[in-house]
Amino acid sequence: MDANQQELTKMMLQATLLANLALLKEQMPAIYDVFRDYTPSDTGVAIDEASNINLYNKDKFVYQENPKDFAHKQVAEFLAEPLYFKFIIQHQDDDSIVFEHAALLKSIYNVRKAETDNKINNPAEEKRLDFVCVLGGGLGYQIEELFNKKDVLNVLLFEPSKDTFYALLHCIELKPLFDKCTANGGQFSIRVGGSEDGVINEISKILFENGHFNISQVLFLKHYDSPLIEKTVERIRGIGHRWAAGWGFFEDEIIGISHTLANLNAKFPVLKKPELVNNSLRQHPVYIVANGPSLDSAIEFLKTNQNNIIIISCGTALRALLSNNIKPDIHIEMERTAGLLEWVESINRTSGLTIKLDEINIIALNTVYDNILKRFKSAHLLSKVNDAGGRLIRALDTKKQFTYPDYSNPTVSNTALATAIELGFEDVYLVGIDLGFESKEHHHSKHSIYFDNDFKHKKVVEKGIEGAFVVKGNFTEEVFTTSIFDSSKGNLELLLQKNLNVKVFNTANGAFIRYTEPKHIKDINDIKAIANKQDRIASLLNKATSLEQLSPYNIESKMDVIKSKTKYALEQLLAYTSVSFNSREELADIFNIQNKSLLTLKNGNADDIVVYWLIQGSFRYFQAYIMTSSYYYSDLEKRAGFINACVDAFNEHMKGIYLEFIENYNKPSKI
Missing domain, CATH: 3.40.50 (Rossmann fold)
Structure with a gap:
């Protein structure tokens, strides 16, 4: 040159x-x-x-x-x-399917499997x-x-x-x-x-x-x-x-709305913003206790020190604690289905327990079944932020007094940490929040229901562990974990990243959690006495929650608006796909437009946002799965036929679920 x-x-x-x-x-x-x-x-x-x-x-x-x-x-x-990432759904066995969305997704898979070699070349x-x-x-x-x-x-x-x-x-x-x-x-x-x-x-x-x-x-x-x-x-x-992860389905949100309305009707108050709560116990450490394998090695510490530490129990850890005569100060639940009642009631069937449910305070996400909360001494609600029921509370909260913490799911450990932070605690110890396990045989505390001889969900738990993979350990080099545990760990880290003023020690021999300090429970000492602990906990929960603005009239008026807006939104969204598609690319373009329309709801007023959280998960899951499944068809004519059949089935599914919503939103949930 x-x-x-x-x-x-x-x-x-x-x-x-x-x-x-x-x-x-x-x-x-x-x-x-x-x-x-x-x-x-x-x-x-x-x-x-x-x-x-x-x-x-x-x-x-x-x-x-x-x-x-x-x-x-x-x-x-x-x-x-090419190197590529593929969207995958793990389908349930046919006899385990309860929801219509699960049945429809499985039928899409079955058709794809029958019509193709079930491979993406x-x-x-x-x-x-x-x-x-x-x-x-x-x-x-x-x-x-x-x-x-x-x-x-x-x-x-x-x-x-x-x-x-x-x-x-x-x-x-x-x-x-x-x-x-x-x-x-x-x-x-x-x-x-x-x-x-x-x-x-x-x-x-x-x-x-x-x-x-x-x-x-x-x-x-x-x-x-x-x-x-x-x-x-x-x-x-x-x-x-x-x-x-965690998009949810329209059917899930109907259950969440139903349970939220029942809980508000039962006069369970909602947690307020931390700045509205003067927590006189904030200087005392909180021990959040979950049901991981390492809980077994912490039992004696908790039993010895329970009168001078604040214990928040998570889900199935409750029975493990009560079996060892340890009474938590606050219990946490977050699962939305009424099937959770069976797990809670197993405590009443456990012989030898001296502490009863009606002696224990509970804080639960607004989506938890009201008949569970009624079994406890006092019940309080934490609004779930990315949830139609939680957004309904927010739409009613014109004075902006309630709190809506991010990252309160997917496991009860997430809910518990979010609750502790919202109550104003700044010194937190994680106990049994393993989110992993060294041995696939010891995946939860030995004191829990998972190891009962008559526990009927053993196969479900074992199946969830089959796909375990390896991550960095807290005290060991690596441990096994699962997708749900790993998502939980990720959200714990995001929550702690937003609240760096909170000092968190991880005592569990499980997955390493960023923004926590590993600390063996045997190394914890210098525990200060807490005077009048039970009275002060009761006073804190009373000051920290409210039912203001949540009258039956306000709720029903708001629900009338939500039902009407949901109908209109679905008519608009489903109109986009009420056409015939000749190619995958055409489908993607319309799905893109449909998604943009969904986002206008998310960016709208408080009522629009309730509608968004009601329906967005079903659109995301079905869009992703129909699109994924279309790639399995190399015959483009067969592909187009498959796409149109799937889209038509989804449109009819959403119309049917809307009818279920307006008929059952204020009735007991089906599961």
Whole structure:
């Protein structure tokens, strides 16, 4: 390359940089602010001996061949054998299915299995790729080549190095790539630097904004190896399942509404904001006790010190404590189905217990069955934030006095920690919150119902443990865990990250929980006496809860509005899919529009948000599963027929569940 050509190349590189900066200023101002006056430290774009535009790092060129040729080969290899994440649903056995949504999802699976070989050969063979994560930008030529070979709807570009991304800004024009995505209703997102968790969160954000049906196949184009990219891939393998966790179904929310109304009718008061509560016990430590295997080694400590520590029991840990004559100060429940009553009543059937349920205070999520709460000494409600019943309370709360903590599920340990923080406690010990186990045979406390000879749910528990995987341990190098335990751990960490003023010690020999300090229970000493503990707990719960604004008239008036708005929203949403689809791409485009319409409810007024939480989970699950199942069909005509049959069945399902809602919202739940 002569001097004139070299100068011309440099001018083109500069022009590309300026064009990209202009785009970033308009579309991604936060990234623009980083790179508008950027000076690279050790990596930059340069012209190599073969006159190729190359990446220069630590006194040598990164690409050992023409970077464009390398990119073309890489894309060809990616399209032939992509790395991808697939959405999966674990179906129940037929005799265990109670809900209509579970039956319909299983029927979709059965049809797919009967009509195909039940395998996805290569999702990159699709006419359009709906979601591609590019891990490592390099000079960006692989992204251009991907767009030359395929239509792409959503892209996330993750470049760990700021220097390398700055080099990329000189080499490819981003605007045509942005425009292609947005023209199809998708988006082109960029993340530079940060952590592997930042990538996970960015993917979650894209799925939320553009529809979780895009989780059906998320493809990963890895451009180069780096420690952070490898950690990102491993993190996705480890916790990618959280992207599809806890959406709930319309039928679940009907139960939640029914139980919420029954609890309010029973005059169970709702927990107020922490700033409205003066907790005179806040300086005393709270021991949150769950039913993990390590509870067994903590029993003697709890028994010896119970008069001078505050004990909050979680779910099935209650019987383990009572069997050892340990009385919790507050019990926590969070499961919504009435079937939980059987577990609670097993305590009354346990011989030799001297402490009765009617001597114990309970705080439960608003969704818990009222006949459970009525068995306790005093009952109080914690509003579940991402829940139709919790949002109903919020819609009634015009004075904004109640509290709505994030991360109160998916397990009762999450509810308990959220409750302790909302009550104002700042010194917390986790006991038996293992969220994992060293041995698959010792998965809960030996004192609990799980090890009773006549426990009839043994097979269900054992099946949940079959898919256990390994995570970092609290005191040991690693322990087994399950998807639900891992999701619980993730939400505990998110809650603690928001409340760094709360000091939390983890005494459990289970999964390591970030933002906690590992501490063996035998090393806890210097326990100060608590005078009049029971009276002070009762006073705290009385001050911390209220029924103001929750009169029967206010509730029924609000429900009339909710029923009407739900009908209107479903008519609008189902109208989008009341058409015939010729391809998977057409379905994805309509699902995208449907998702945007759902999000307008989420961003609406308090009543709209109740409607959103009533129906959003069913739309997300069925969109994702119908889309996932469509990939199993290589015969495009059969695929279209399958898609239309699934969508029609879903539309009828939602109409039927709406009728169930308006007929049964204020009646006892069916399960």
